[in-house]
Amino acid sequence: MKVEVSRRRFLQGSIALTIAGGYAMSPSEILASAKAKASESGQAGRKKIATLCEMCVNKCAAFAYVEDGVVTKLDPNPYFPKSRNMLCPRGNAGVQALYDPDRLKYPLIRDGEKGSGKFKRVSWDEAYKYIGDKLAQILDEEHDNRSTVAFCAGEGVAEHTFKNFFTGFGSSHFLNHASLCLATTVSGYALTIGGYGSADLVNADYVIMAGANRAEAIVTPDTMDFFKRTIGRGAKLITVDPRFTNTAAKSDKWIPLKVGTDLAFVLALTYVAINEEIYNKQFVATSFNNFEAYKNHILSSGYTPEWAQKITGIPAQDIYEVARTFMSHAPRAIYYQGRRTTWSKNDFQLRRAQALFSALGGGVDVKGGICFGKNLPLIGHDVPSPIYDNAKSRIDKNEAAVVGGSGSWVGFRNMILEGRNPYPIRALFNYKHNPMSNMPNSRKTAEFLKKLDLVVTIDTMPSDTVMLSDVILPECTYLERTDPVKSFGGIEPAIAQRNKVVEPLFETKAVIDIMRGLTKNISKQLFAVTKKYDTEVQDAIEKDGEESVYGDFDLTKAFYESQEELNHHAVANYPDAVQALEEKGVYYPDMDKYFKKLNVNNYEYYPESKKAYSVKNGKLATPSGKVECKIDSLVSKGIDAMPLWKDEYLKEIPDGKFNFITGRHAQFTQSGSSNNKLLLSLVPTNYAWINKRVATKRGIKFGDLIEVSSKVGKTTIRAYPTEKIGQDTLFFVHGFGNASSDLTLAHDNGGNDANILEDIIEPMHGATCLHETIVEIRKV
Amino acid sequence: MARFAMALDYKNCINCRACESACKQENGILLDKDHYRIWVGVKEIEGEFPNLSIASQAYYPSQCQHCDNAPCQQVCPTNATYYDQNGVVRINPEQCILCTYCINACPYDARYVDNRTITVDKCNFCADTRLANGETTTACQATCPTKVRIFGDLDDPNSEISQVLSKREYKQIKAGLGTKPKLFYLI
Amino acid sequence: MNEFSIKSLITFRKTPLNLLVAVIGATLLASFVAGAVYFFLHGHHAFNVTRQHPWGLLISMYVFFVVSSTGLCIISSIGHVFGIQEFQQIGKRAIAGAIITLLSGFAVISLEIGHPIRMIIYNVLTPGLTSAIWWMGTLYGVYMVFIMIEFFFLAVKVSHKWSKIFGIGGLLAGLAAHSNLGAVFGFLISRPSANGVFYPVYFILSAMITGCYLIYIFYGFRYRNEYPAHVIPMLKKLNKILGMLLGVLIFFEAWKIITALYGSMPERAETILHVIQSPTFIFGEVFLGMLIPFLIILLSNAEAIKPMVYASLTGMVGIFFMRYDLVHDTLIYPMDTLKRSDYQLPPGFIDYFPSLAEFAIGFGGIGIAIFLFYIAEKVFNLDDNGHY
Numbered sequence A: 001m002k003v004e005v006s007r008r009r010f011l012q013g014s015i016a017l018t019i020a021g022g023y024a025m026s027p028s029e030i031l032a033s034a035k036a037k038a039s040e041s042g043q044a045g046r047k048k049i050a051t052l053c054e055m056c057v058n059k060c061a062a063f064a065y066v067e068d069g070v071v072t073k074l075d076p077n078p079y080f081p082k083s084r085n086m087l088c089p090r091g092n093a094g095v096q097a098l099y100d101p102d103r104l105k106y107p108l109i110r111d112g113e114k115g116s117g118k119f120k121r122v123s124w125d126e127a128y129k130y131i132g133d134k135l136a137q138i139l140d141e142e143h144d145n146r147s148t149v150a151f152c153a154g155e156g157v158a159e160h161t162f163k164n165f166f167t168g169f170g171s172s173h174f175l176n177h178a179s180l181c182l183a184t185t186v187s188g189y190a191l192t193i194g195g196y197g198s199a200d201l202v203n204a205d206y207v208i209m210a211g212a213n214r215a216e217a218i219v220t221p222d223t224m225d226f227f228k229r230t231i232g233r234g235a236k237l238i239t240v241d242p243r244f245t246n247t248a249a250k251s252d253k254w255i256p257l258k259v260g261t262d263l264a265f266v267l268a269l270t271y272v273a274i275n276e277e278i279y280n281k282q283f284v285a286t287s288f289n290n291f292e293a294y295k296n297h298i299l300s301s302g303y304t305p306e307w308a309q310k311i312t313g314i315p316a317q318d319i320y321e322v323a324r325t326f327m328s329h330a331p332r333a334i335y336y337q338g339r340r341t342t343w344s345k346n347d348f349q350l351r352r353a354q355a356l357f358s359a360l361g362g363g364v365d366v367k368g369g370i371c372f373g374k375n376l377p378l379i380g381h382d383v384p385s386p387i388y389d390n391a392k393s394r395i396d397k398n399e400a401a402v403v404g405g406s407g408s409w410v411g412f413r414n415m416i417l418e419g420r421n422p423y424p425i426r427a428l429f430n431y432k433h434n435p436m437s438n439m440p441n442s443r444k445t446a447e448f449l450k451k452l453d454l455v456v457t458i459d460t461m462p463s464d465t466v467m468l469s470d471v472i473l474p475e476c477t478y479l480e481r482t483d484p485v486k487s488f489g490g491i492e493p494a495i496a497q498r499n500k501v502v503e504p505l506f507e508t509k510a511v512i513d514i515m516r517g518l519t520k521n522i523s524k525q526l527f528a529v530t531k532k533y534d535t536e537v538q539d540a541i542e543k544d545g546e547e548s549v550y551g552d553f554d555l556t557k558a559f560y561e562s563q564e565e566l567n568h569h570a571v572a573n574y575p576d577a578v579q580a581l582e583e584k585g586v587y588y589p590d591m592d593k594y595f596k597k598l599n600v601n602n603y604e605y606y607p608e609s610k611k612a613y614s615v616k617n618g619k620l621a622t623p624s625g626k627v628e629c630k631i632d633s634l635v636s637k638g639i640d641a642m643p644l645w646k647d648e649y650l651k652e653i654p655d656g657k658f659n660f661i662t663g664r665h666a667q668f669t670q671s672g673s674s675n676n677k678l679l680l681s682l683v684p685t686n687y688a689w690i691n692k693r694v695a696t697k698r699g700i701k702f703g704d705l706i707e708v709s710s711k712v713g714k715t716t717i718r719a720y721p722t723e724k725i726g727q728d729t730l731f732f733v734h735g736f737g738n739a740s741s742d743l744t745l746a747h748d749n750g751g752n753d754a755n756i757l758e759d760i761i762e763p764m765h766g767a768t769c770l771h772e773t774i775v776e777i778r779k780v
Numbered sequence B: 001m002a003r004f005a006m007a008l009d010y011k012n013c014i015n016c017r018a019c020e021s022a023c024k025q026e027n028g029i030l031l032d033k034d035h036y037r038i039w040v041g042v043k044e045i046e047g048e049f050p051n052l053s054i055a056s057q058a059y060y061p062s063q064c065q066h067c068d069n070a071p072c073q074q075v076c077p078t079n080a081t082y083y084d085q086n087g088v089v090r091i092n093p094e095q096c097i098l099c100t101y102c103i104n105a106c107p108y109d110a111r112y113v114d115n116r117t118i119t120v121d122k123c124n125f126c127a128d129t130r131l132a133n134g135e136t137t138t139a140c141q142a143t144c145p146t147k148v149r150i151f152g153d154l155d156d157p158n159s160e161i162s163q164v165l166s167k168r169e170y171k172q173i174k175a176g177l178g179t180k181p182k183l184f185y186l187i
Numbered sequence C: 001m002n003e004f005s006i007k008s009l010i011t012f013r014k015t016p017l018n019l020l021v022a023v024i025g026a027t028l029l030a031s032f033v034a035g036a037v038y039f040f041l042h043g044h045h046a047f048n049v050t051r052q053h054p055w056g057l058l059i060s061m062y063v064f065f066v067v068s069s070t071g072l073c074i075i076s077s078i079g080h081v082f083g084i085q086e087f088q089q090i091g092k093r094a095i096a097g098a099i100i101t102l103l104s105g106f107a108v109i110s111l112e113i114g115h116p117i118r119m120i121i122y123n124v125l126t127p128g129l130t131s132a133i134w135w136m137g138t139l140y141g142v143y144m145v146f147i148m149i150e151f152f153f154l155a156v157k158v159s160h161k162w163s164k165i166f167g168i169g170g171l172l173a174g175l176a177a178h179s180n181l182g183a184v185f186g187f188l189i190s191r192p193s194a195n196g197v198f199y200p201v202y203f204i205l206s207a208m209i210t211g212c213y214l215i216y217i218f219y220g221f222r223y224r225n226e227y228p229a230h231v232i233p234m235l236k237k238l239n240k241i242l243g244m245l246l247g248v249l250i251f252f253e254a255w256k257i258i259t260a261l262y263g264s265m266p267e268r269a270e271t272i273l274h275v276i277q278s279p280t281f282i283f284g285e286v287f288l289g290m291l292i293p294f295l296i297i298l299l300s301n302a303e304a305i306k307p308m309v310y311a312s313l314t315g316m317v318g319i320f321f322m323r324y325d326l327v328h329d330t331l332i333y334p335m336d337t338l339k340r341s342d343y344q345l346p347p348g349f350i351d352y353f354p355s356l357a358e359f360a361i362g363f364g365g366i367g368i369a370i371f372l373f374y375i376a377e378k379v380f381n382l383d384d385n386g387h388y
């Protein structure tokens, strides 16, 4: 007798029996509506559909299994070289995000004080009309200064779609995760070696991972390559982190250093390499610009390991050893770029110093080093980008030396709170982003959101930011939509596409459909305001007639076609791509020929000879075509031309207090997955890492509740006493302790770091500094 | 007809728990306490900061060992626990009386009570969800970022697992008990 | 058989002792019913058993009852099977007791086993012949049939011959069933502290001790400590037997502990070291269960009767702890000493404390036993009627 336990049963069993903020919805109702949608659209039976994961920023390829319209399982999709046939714990938990009973289901408009959490359900048209009227009123009052409306977005495949709306709208204010995440390392490497590149971990023989926790902060393909193909094949891995992370556990050496002192460490490594002349002389001779100046600076500043030992707490001997072994393995040696580099005020210089040290070994644009790889271009899609004469430039442009297209989020917010904005900022469109949790000092973010006349948030979950919005537009989850096809450059480039797996549940829509509906409703109305205040437009209308001029300002144009049509167009240059993308989710030229299954676990994407290790022919994408040691153009903006250590970087940690640091673990994505039932069954909450001896002295045991407080706020969290962290440091995983009571599982679960982090920014891009906060603790 | 087993390149394990997540989703495991077919054993680090012993922090991905000489099977009063034709130790929920004797008898803590079927459950190498559908890998193997697991047929000398086991050294857990476990930890 | 009616069923002499026993019996019986109802509403959530500690108080109580049953059967067989004169008188009362405690045990275990009906079906359809539980369960079934027939020939249709035949059958089945119950633990290769020959033998030994204690309690209650002449020699002989059994048990336990600690074999030594430091062992098992009765026997030169009735009460409490510890100590060592997540303490000895429902059902079983005894006393004449 064989009893096959059907998967269906699980769905009924495992979806939380909860009620989302006022809109009662039981699990069986969710599934019933999923099945009804399926029969409507003829989706009965079992299907396997290629998609891309969006549980985090990595976009791994997946196959979704659908049974009678219900997604039962996500499997890794082997075709994608970036994700190499894997799905991480969060990727596997995507089904729970789709069927989360708490998810947003209908458009909502605030119906009470801001922050009261009271909303009323409206139709999409009512929501659009509300937004249109509000915007028209604001723009009228602001004389068509489009920049009074700001736009912000989190990273995602469809961020681009939202950005098309921003472009058409004509504001100067776009803000995204860059200044909260990776701005400094991307520009640090780009300005120094011509690109952030990708680390060829498959072929590197020596890797320094400083403040990058690839075992837990998963970045593909690095995470897979690191552990299987570095130590697995005998490469050396050095981890530099004030905590003993899972990455450290997989390393040959772990170097704990004082928080925020990496720059001294890298400068000392550089000192050893230059002083002992063990760097790659040939590469330096051909590919360095201004090396002599850098050499003199390093040597004359006395950045010896003995000097660095005092600052970093790393024994000088270790610094000598690391520098020497690094150079002996060069050019197959990498100082890993890192990703979230919002640490401290010297972030930009630190990344420059890393890039320079890495380049001293010659590991740039070569196998086993930092590679730039190849790109598979897509055909662009024309979107109108009208010019509004009255739109003013960014308010935050002087908050830092170089404020790029993604702004200085914290700088921007603080200017408004401090009344330093030269003109009013009245509204915010927010796509797939949760600044309440992800920007330091959440009290200020709340104040900022409350100050605005209109906050429109497009999200899938009732996040803390959603709760402080005026209009909530529910997007469907990534499993319910086709998103823009995307090209992934690199050593093994590929194009990948997210295909819709099931029809959107409830009244949710894909962002492109939201944008289509919204622009249809408000485009003319907003143009009327422009016509009223914009003299250029008035002149043009006089000359060419209104219809013709409106054509340039027609916001709906960007969203005429369906996503599927846009995607077909984007890959029109590649024969068979459309079909491959639909069936396999992935395409690259000669995939049929190249793609091979080597064994149960391993696949080959490109033959060795076709991998794009070296593409630059000795000419890097910097102004001089060489590694830039000295960037004089920045000096006038107050940025040092060469990385140097300043005593002000040293911070005192008063006795009994702690330097707070933040970060990831493998089971959650920032704040975005905090309500995921499957993930919570793996790790129910976050814990504060506190040194065991310190905890014992303070009478704190495992699981005890402690209050962590700083100058700006406090939070409560359970303690995890451990020797994996030093006596003056406190850490907990980011993303927990959400305030939104509509997140049944995440509400008030664990500690919220956004509450206690001070909002300090660094001078280069105005990126935030998340590791500068000093905290105290108290047992509660 | 096969003799399925699993080799684990356990030193590659980064303790991400994707395997656990995949298993829950694949096999519809309830998200309740104690409900897991697969886990990663974590050995707490030894030493005092900053002098920690890296080697002392080890991760042991684990699940039912599909013992060739399974104590859980021997003690089952109704033969609800049985070896299927592929040597996979399985449970027939219709026959299980929930005496939980097998849970006590398993030296590996591989079994638990499933609140849904109200019988005992454990890893079955995805026999009903994947192998029955013609798949050749388990959910935990397929999803692993560092490809820790090698699932395959010991009776087939050409299978990857047979090859790996003939070439590499391995250890088995509590092998001294005579259970003949079929998880092989590659050294 | 006695003449009885509904009226006679609900009337008894309202002595303080009788009233006390009645109140205790009724309370326990009610708690059993309440526990059972709670269990039917909440399933296994009603119990504090876990993945790491899947057996708890109910298994202990089951063992407690069936040990009592076997013990009574063995002691009674001294008389009517082996023909020792003084012991013949206890036959009926002991066999009735054996049946009653067995039924109480079955009542308790039927709420612990997830699917008792399924058990009966598949026990027959797909017998697990390598399973000690299968043998134990099946043999207890046979045993029950034998002793019920035996009782029939003792108390209803008196036949010395048939009662002896079924008595022998019952004794053999009981011994086999009971040592198999020991083997349920002894066969656990996963649990070094339980694995081996100790438990099957220990179970028979402790069953005999339990039987003796119960005989003292039954007679003490029946005669209100005022014994007729024909009872005294029997109870004195029992003193000697019990003293010897306790001596052997103490000896046994001591060697078990010494061999477990010797050489510090991992798991086994740690477990036993932990066990012998626990109050349930020191006070429960050793003090109440063994030392008090043993010392009384020793100091009275095996002449004490009244004190032994009271000592038997502490003895039974001790026996309860022996059963509780037997289950708990077997499961106390974690099968995997690694953490399941970063955010927890490394697993240590596994905690278990019974839930209210488990207490209600487990001790409620005693209520069932008292109730059935009461009925039996009313319906049958359990005293010796001189037929031997």
Ligand SMILES: Nc1nc2c(c(=O)[nH]1)N[C@H]1C(S)=C(S)[C@@H](COP(=O)(O)OP(=O)(O)OC[C@H]3O[C@@H](n4cnc5c(=O)[nH]c(N)nc54)[C@H](O)[C@@H]3O)O[C@H]1N2
Pocket (backbone or CB within 6 Å): A056, A057, A181, A182, A210, A211, A212, A213, A214, A216, A217, A218, A219, A240, A241, A242, A243, A245, A258, A259, A260, A261, A262, A338, A339, A340, A341, A343, A661, A662, A663, A664, A665, A666, A667, A668, A669, A670, A771
């Ligand atoms: N599972 C999971 N994976 C993710 C994400 C996720 O949320 N969850 N998010 C994705 C995103 S958006 C990003 S940006 C990346 C982030 O990837 P990472 O940047 O690798 O991860 P973090 O955990 O933010 O921080 C890295 C480490 O820096 C250490 N650190 C703190 N202060 C210092 C210091 O002064 N010096 C040094 N050397 N180290 C220090 C912390 O202890 C932490 O271990 O992860 C991506 N991948």
Ligand SMILES: Nc1nc2c(c(=O)[nH]1)N[C@H]1C(S)=C(S)[C@@H](COP(=O)(O)OP(=O)(O)OC[C@H]3O[C@@H](n4cnc5c(=O)[nH]c(N)nc54)[C@H](O)[C@@H]3O)O[C@H]1N2
Pocket (backbone or CB within 6 Å): A054, A153, A154, A155, A177, A180, A181, A182, A340, A431, A432, A433, A434, A435, A437, A438, A439, A440, A458, A459, A460, A461, A463, A475, A476, A477, A478, A662, A663, A664, A669, A670, A671, A672, A673, A734, A753, A754, A757, A770
């Ligand atoms: N304290 C602290 N702050 C940090 C960090 C830290 O480590 N500590 N890390 C920083 C880093 S590196 C980054 S990248 C940022 C990340 O900051 P965010 O980009 O804000 O990332 P998430 O927290 O994942 O929030 C994403 C939001 O998108 C929603 N969402 C998810 N899927 C969809 C979808 O398909 N459609 C729509 N419309 N919405 C969706 C989620 O519900 C959630 O509200 O945070 C930064 N802030």
Ligand code: SF4
Pocket (backbone or CB within 6 Å): A053, A054, A055, A056, A057, A058, A059, A060, A083, A086, A087, A088, A089, A090, A091, A092, A218, A219, A220
């Ligand atoms: S790393 Fe994990 S969560 Fe991120 S895209 Fe890949 S599978 Fe999804």
Ligand code: SF4
Pocket (backbone or CB within 6 Å): B012, B013, B014, B015, B016, B017, B018, B019, B020, B040, B061, B143, B144, B145, B146, B147, B148, B149
């Ligand atoms: S998925 Fe692989 S790496 Fe992750 S915990 Fe499981 S075995 Fe370890």
Ligand code: SF4
Pocket (backbone or CB within 6 Å): B063, B064, B065, B066, B067, B070, B071, B072, B073, B089, B105, B106, B107, B108, B109, B110, B111, B122, B179
């Ligand atoms: S590991 Fe445990 S459950 Fe699995 S076969 Fe062996 S004894 Fe049975």
Ligand code: SF4
Pocket (backbone or CB within 6 Å): B072, B075, B076, B077, B078, B079, B080, B081, B091, B095, B096, B097, B098, B099, B100, B101, B102, B103, B119, B120
């Ligand atoms: S619980 Fe079920 S599978 Fe386990 S021994 Fe009892 S009947 Fe067999």
Ligand code: SF4
Pocket (backbone or CB within 6 Å): B022, B023, B024, B026, B027, B037, B038, B063, B122, B123, B124, B125, B126, B127, B138, B139, B140, B141
């Ligand atoms: S083989 Fe299948 S059932 Fe077993 S642990 Fe892996 S995923 Fe779970």
Ligand SMILES: [Mo]
Pocket (backbone or CB within 6 Å): A177, A180, A181, A182, A339, A340
């Ligand atoms: Mo990020």
